[in-house]
Amino acid sequence: MSAPNSSNHTPKIDPKALRSALGTFTTGVTIITTQADNGEPVGLTANSFNSVSLEPPLVLWSLAKTALSLPIFNTAEHWNVHVLSMDQQALSNRFAARGEDKFKDLQLDQGITNAPLLSQCSARFQCKTAFIHDGGDHVIFIGEVLDFDQSNLPPLVFQSGQYALTARKPWQDVSLSQADAPLECSYTEDLLGYLLGRAHFQMLKGMQQELAKYDLTSSHFFALSVLAIRDGLTLAQINAHIDYTGQALTQGQLDQLIHANLLAYRESKTTDAEVFLTEQGRQASLGQIAQAKAIEDELIDELGRGDVTALKLLLKRIIHQTDPGLPDLWSTDSN
Ligand SMILES: Cc1cc2nc3c(=O)[nH]c(=O)nc-3n(C[C@H](O)[C@H](O)[C@H](O)COP(=O)(O)O)c2cc1C
Missing domain, CATH: 1.10.10.10 (Winged helix-like DNA-binding domain superfamily/Winged helix DNA-binding domain)
Incomplete structure (x- = not known):
């Protein structure tokens, strides 16, 4: 083990390598929206979303302190989490860009709060801010789920900096035949x-x-x-x-x-x-x-x-x- 180089004896962590390693943890992709005090819709793409608790129903996500939307989320009473479906990659890109009119031409659904509610998602969670915690270079938002819904649209996936789709894996791998191939034969059922x-x-x-x-x-x-x-x-x-x-x-x-x-x-x-x-x-x-x-x-x-x-x-x-x-x-x- 290398010599500790910080006050709490943590070995030096390379942020780039850490980001890459964390990227192997495959996630869905969400868009989180809220409404600013002046009535403007605000939102961003986030994959830090996660479940916290079922009873009470709580979810979390984290927002970079550099995000333009931070002051608005800091005072927002409500926000909506949209789990994007596989056809919403362009929407994800749109909400990951800074300073654009992200809601232009989007058809919104009516939610139970003023936070904008997007359509065609895999699932949606309408939340009330429950706690806000400091999280290093991010701020962690924990919300109480007031309402939610789910469609049968398969979700968009994000892994190691790339969009992906899920293919389910059976509990046991499917084998086409039990018999081993003859030794001299190099064909396999996996070819x-x-x-x-x-x-x-x-x-x-x-x-x-x-x-x-x-x-x-x-x-x-x-x-x-x-x-x-x-x-x-x-x-x-x-x-x-x-x-x-x-x-x-x-x-x-x-x-x-x-x-x-x-x-x-x-x-x-x-x-x-x-x-x-x-x-x-x-x-x-x-x-x-x-x-x-x-x-x-x-x-x-x-x-x-x-x-x-x-x-x-x-x-x-x-x-x-x-x-x-x-x-x-x-x-x-x-x-
Ligand atoms: C797949 C994906 C996931 C992202 N996840 C987060 C996240 O969890 N938190 C965050 O602050 N930014 C995240 N971002 C980056 C923001 O979407 C991006 O910085 C956006 O411009 C912030 O918007 P704003 O500056 O208008 O607030 C993610 C981007 C992508 C493409």
């Missing part, structure tokens, strides 16, 4: 490619029925789904969009779709003629989208919206990371 592939095929099994209605293979399906987003593409353009699947629509398969009256050439057929969805093709595509949405809704019911959103976020990051440079299907200015 990401295996997990992605198996999840994909298992989840989309329900799509097969929908495709069977029109006798479609996955290449047909990929082409129809591209045209459902961006109609009027040539065979080469369709294939550029589905290149990531490792499959390509052949001229023969395109002819099958035209023969089945799912696609049509607008003008006479040439090798680079654009194809369009027919009315029947659009109906088939709508059926497939409805089926895909139904599968997703079922998964949300099983896993919860928060976990599915966290999963989507990670998948988008993998897609972005591994993107070979595909043309953007959803933007209006690319083909």
